[in-house]
Amino acid sequence: MKLKGLFGFFSVALLLVLSVLTYLGARSTPWLFYTIEGTIVIALFFLILFYHKIVKPLHSIGTGMELLKEQDFSSRLSPVGEAEADRVVNIFNRMMEELKNERLRLREQNHFLDLLIHASPMGVIICTFDEEISQLNPMALQIMGVEQKSALGRKLIDLDSVLAKELAAIPKNGTITVRLNDANIYKCTRSSFIDRGFPHPFFLLERLTDEVIKAEKKAYEKVIRMIAHEVNNTTAGITSVLDTVEQVLSEENNMEEMCELMQVCSERCFSMSRFITRFADVVKIPEPHFSWVNLNELAESCKRFMEDFCRNRDILIKLECVDFPLLKLDAILFEQVILNIIKNSAESIGEQGEIIIRTLPPYTLEISDTGKGISKEIETKLFTPFFSTKPDGQGIGLLCIREILNSHGCTFSLRTYEDGLTRFRITFPPE
Template identity: 50%
Template sequence: MRATWVFTAVTLLLIAGAVVAPFYVTPLKVLLVAEGCIVAILILMSVLYRSLIRPVSALINGVDLLREQDFSSRLSKVGQWDADKVVALFNDLMARLKKERLRVREQNHFLDLLIEASPMGIIILGTDNRVMMANKAAVVILKEEQLPGKTLGELDTALGAELATLEKGENKTVRLSDTKIFRLSRLSFMDQGYQRPFFMIESLTDEVMRAEKAAYEKVIRVIAHEVNNSMAGITSIFDLLSDYFAESEPDLKAAVASCSDRAMGLSRFITSYANVVRIPEPVLSRVDLVGHVESILPFLRDMCGETVGIVTMFPDVPVSVDIDTTLMEQAVINLVKNSVDSIGARRGTVTLRISVDPPVLEIIDDGPGITPEAASKLFTPFFSTKPTGQGLGLMFVAEILRRHKCGFNLSTSPVDSLTRFTIRFK
């Protein structure tokens, strides 16, 4: 409004000067009038600058601040009531934007810390279905140092393949060949108007293992108690019958002896299950892994017989590990026996390989291998791939290795068709 009055005053002054000047102008007066007009115009131009140019310049500066997202700066008042109202409104808007951006940044920072510290693996995909972000837990679980930029199908892990098959909103529980169990979930969130998919990988290994262990321990104890109590009386009766028919009925004595052997076999069978749940806590000592395995090689070679050969690939330097030598010896013997059983009657080779850094023991055989269907069930209680198996061997080995806090897995490579049981020591 003030700018309009200024422009009006300038216009009227110029018109009045043009009308009055012819009646009063003399050469000297012309000079004075001209100088007066110039001074008046300069004064009016100064007022014009303050009234119009400064408010427009302030608005331009405000637009520049918004463009650069500089919400900390403020506009100064220009001394004009209507323009100062706009400046005050703009400054209030900038303060609100600064406060909101700070709040969003704090929330995002907290969310980033929460995601990074979460024990649950979290993977966020971009619009091109490539990994945009993955936290530390996801990197550790998937064993992929460079996750960003890859598609889930490009991940060289069993979990990566399982994640790639998940549909939106789907949950799946996966058991891997190294006894680890994960719950996989695919969800989505809105980001800039688009639905962005993300995955959660939750480890259930400890919870499921504890539940399974408590369940089978209880079942085994109850069965062992009931069966062994009954077997004690039954075998005593069989012994009495055997003595009674010793001379008069040799055929009956043989039948009774056979029944007694079967009863004792059942008792030993149940006792072997009970022994699994009575594995003692390991007493750790620092030993050379190479020397420890070499000490049981004669027994292992004798166990393999003539058709299965043992090949060793040991380093020339000691490999120090903290183990319970008795329990680890039993674990290695069980694993080699499993390899020999898988090879069967044909000729084959069992390879024992030890690596130095990190300490790793591998038992490798060229048997028929493990089917994908069996791979996820190998370490579950009472599961066996052998027709007459009890499902105790691998369960026993897994329990020993877990108590040693060793990492382990059993798999058949599609490249060379060799089956490897890998033990990773702490």
Template identity: 40%
Template sequence: MRYLFIVITIELLLAALSVVVLYKTPPLYFVYVSISVAVMILAALLYHRLGIPIKKITTGMELLAAQDFSSQLRPTGQKDTDKIIGVFNSMMKQLRNQVLMNQEQNFFLKQLIDASPMGVITLDFNEQIDMFNSAAVKMLKTDKNTILKTKQLSDIDSELTKYLSELDFCDSKIIRMSNTDRYKCSCLFFMDRGFKRKFYLIESLTEEIRKAEREAYGKVIRTIAHEVNNSMAATKAVLDITETVIADDPDIVETLECCKNRINSMTNFITQYANVVKTPPMHCIPQNINALINNNISFYEAMCIGTNVKIKSQLSTTPITANIDSAMFEQVLVNIIKNAIESCNGIGEVQILTIDKQLIIADNGKGIQPKEAQNLFNPFYSTKPNGQGIGLMFAADTLRRHGFEFSLATNPVDGITRFTISLEPLTHPQI
């Protein structure tokens, strides 16, 4: 437009001078008019040769600045200018295709990350949460809105974020949660505009480890149970025959009875281990948890006989209903409460609480040490001198089969140990 304005201005000046010449020197008027026309034609040609290409280049620069790669410049009819326009349009087409390809790849990558079973959390340059996928939301046991409102990873109220915040660049660690879940957490980085950006990968190892553990100890138990029971059965048969032969000697008969009782105890002991790997199928129906606890409270109190441990219950005023196998769930409660009583070392208090679809069994006993917490639900691990490590293993397996989330931990603030069971299934029950 600037060049067109200059041309028009020149033409107007020449026209004005023509009028002046007409009045001052009429003989030179036609000569001057001819020169003016020639100058105007020359100016128009100059604008067509220079002004239009410059205008096209300016328009192209504006398109690039606005990142409008979908527009193209139209040819002007000038050979040299059209070559420049052709190169520009070809460049714009390549840029448009590249942008489209990047958008498609980014969309695919986001879909792939969101569908990944591994949790992914990326941070920006200020180490604030930039992106996360559905698996990460599930593992953090929170919701998307909470994460979107949160800037720092450490601000999310989750047990897992505490461990993630402690990881350094290129660090990887297997973490065990209080509910026996295990995750392999890695802190990695990628380059963005020449700078490092941190991201976390969270891989769930829980099911693989549980399956491997169950297969391993199941095979061992079945082998031992088979061999021991066969040996015990043969030994007991020999003792029965011997007892009939020497029935007139009471001392030997008494000794044989002790041996037979010990064999029965050993058989029962090994059978308990064998039963762990072949738990019966569950038959779940809706049950009132408060009523189930009230019906068994006398039995729980009887477990405290001979100690100064008190059982107290604080149940919600409204019924709490859960879909459970009552027989197996009752056994779970017996195991948990028994452990809580034993943790009190003869004096203390065990509380049974129900609130907001949660069942909590708390005790003020010796608590759980950090080293013990890492192994609590491991097969056959026990902190008790004569413990077999079956109770918690059975409880954890049964609760998982119900689809219930659970945790066992000692609060460092008040020193209370709580076994918390969420009675709202978060996973499909494994009937």
């Protein structure tokens, strides 16, 4: 029972007792009656005084406690007319005002942080203290290639994402650079913050792909131009001298072997020139000229062109198409991409296998093969300039593919899946 109710009950009980005594005194001597009447007046006076001095201030303070319990920081207590009690009321009202302002500041700050995280160009993943995902911003969802519903409440190691598994392996307060099988490069940082006494880990994902590719391209363009210039100038001079020597020797007797040797040397110089020209072609990939292209027809044309190449290796090449909208592509450049992927697939298979070209909704082209597959170690190096797993490879094919696909705004990945198939997936930007 509240204090105000207890006071009311005590007052009524006291008045009843005094009324009974008054009734009994009235039936006995007059002086007892007046004494009891005086006692009632004095009791009423002290009850009123007690109410104003103690009960009302305590009731007001109790009301304040209820406001705190309900977290209602907008209400205020009224003064009760007592100096000490009003002092407590004023302190309480100031405290409520500060709490209200602090709550408002925290709400504004949290709202600002939510907007900042949502709009951040960096991927942000926030986890609970037991490392279950509690929040991901749109960039993190895009980078990791997962849906929010399937990611929330799960641990990173349990997600079907290559990058998620890399993040799970980062030590506390650690930073690593990850190169994925889609030619993207990310700087991944793990840190933590304290919330309610527990450390909550969070991850920052910063895309470095464009910066690294520009730096790589700037470096290898300069090197290739310098090497190509020196090699072509040198081979041109050598072949000119060899031709002159061959003409002179051809007029002499018994010089057939020397002339053949001169021809071999000339052919070797031409091979060297063609070799370095292939590297120079990477630098001179033309800008795409876009037009509306039927991807199914383009894939069918590439399939027919490569059928003989695959048939000689006993490789079955198939095409599975669905209704697909027209896309804005450079047909010539994109044809080179498809042909290069099919050629790489056939070389990976060697002999006796299958290549399947599929067009999938929405806006996806997939080329899969039954080759020997790609290991996890090689996946991270696939689109590195001039990296090749072939003994005689130059590492140019995938580099050209990367440059052409980037110029078309496509996203892509190359990896071997659990079913044993290696898939090169290309997703086109929606028009």
